[in-house]
Amino acid sequence: MKMQLHSPTNLLILSLAVSDFFVGLLLMPVEILFTETCWFLGDLMCALYYYVDFIITSSSVGNMVLISIDRYLAICDPLRYTSRVTLDRTKICVCLCWICSIFYNSLILKDFLRQPDSQNSCYGECVVVLNYITGVVDFIFTFIGPITVIIVLYMRVFVVAVSQAQAMRSHITAVTLQGSVRVTAKKSEVKAARALGVVVAVFLTCFCPYYSPSFVGQDIEDSSSSSPFVVWLLYFNSCLNPMIYAFFYPWFRKSIKLIVTLKILQTDSCDANMM
Secondary structure (H helix, E strand, O other): OOOOOOOHHHHHHHHHHHHHHHHHHHHHHHHHHHOOOOOOOHHHHHHHHHHHHHHHHHHHHHHHHHHHHHHHHHHHOHHHHHHHOOHHHHHHHHHHHHHHHHHHHHHHOHHHHHOOOOOOOOOOOOEEEEOHHHHHHHHHHHHHHHHHHHHHHHHHHHHHHHHHHHHHHHOHHHOOHHHHHHHHHHHHHHHHHHHHHHHHHHHHHHHHHHHHHHHOOOOEEEEOOOOHHHHHHHHHHHHHHHHHHHHHOHHHHHHHHHHHOOHHHOOOHHHOOOO
C-alpha cells in the first residue's frame, strides 16, 4: 500500500488535505465560538488567527493550481510525465507553495499585524479589513490568477481527453493486451481530470461571494461577526474537497476504510491492494 500511493499526484492531494484539515481543526471551531459572541482572546490571538486563516486559504488555492498543472502534464504530455514530474520535484513545489503563502500573506496583512485593533469599532471585536488596493492585489493573486490558470489548463485537458476517447473508440476493435492496459491508464487520467473539473466548480461557487466586494470596488472585510454566510461558504469548500476525491477515487475510499476500521494497525496492512 505504501508504494502504491506514493505518487506526485497523491502528494499534492495530501498537501491539499492538510490545508483542508487545518480549516476544520483551527478555523471552523473559532468561527463557531465567536460568531455570536465577543472576541475575548486579545489582539495578539486575533492577529494570529487571521494570519493563519489567510495562509491556509492561500495554500489551498496554490495546491489546487499544482494539481491542475500535474493533471495537465499527465494527460497532455504523458510520455515525458514520469521524467518531468518526480516525487522530489513535487515535494519542492509543495514546500514552495506553503512558503510563498506565508510570505505573501505577511505582506498583505503587514498593517493589520502591526495594529490588530486598528479597524475595531468597539471593544471585543476582531476584524481585518483589506483596503481597496490590498483587496485588489489579493483578489488577483488569490482568485483571478489561480482560477484563470486552472480553467485554461482544464480546458486543454478536456480537449485532449475528448480526442483520446475518440481515438480509443475508433481503434477499439484492434485493442491488444498491451493496448488494453494503456486504455485503462487513460481512463484513470480522464477520471482525475473530471475530478479536477468538479473541484474547480466548487471552488468558484464558494469563493465568488467572498471576493464579490472587489468586483464593485469595495473593501473586503473578514471578521467573526460580519457576513457569517460568506465566511462559512469559504470554509465549506475545504469540507467538499475530501468528499469529491472520495467519490472519484476508489483507492481513497479503501484507504479511509482501512484507517477507520483500524486495519491499518495490522502487520499485513502494507500489502493491501489499494488500486
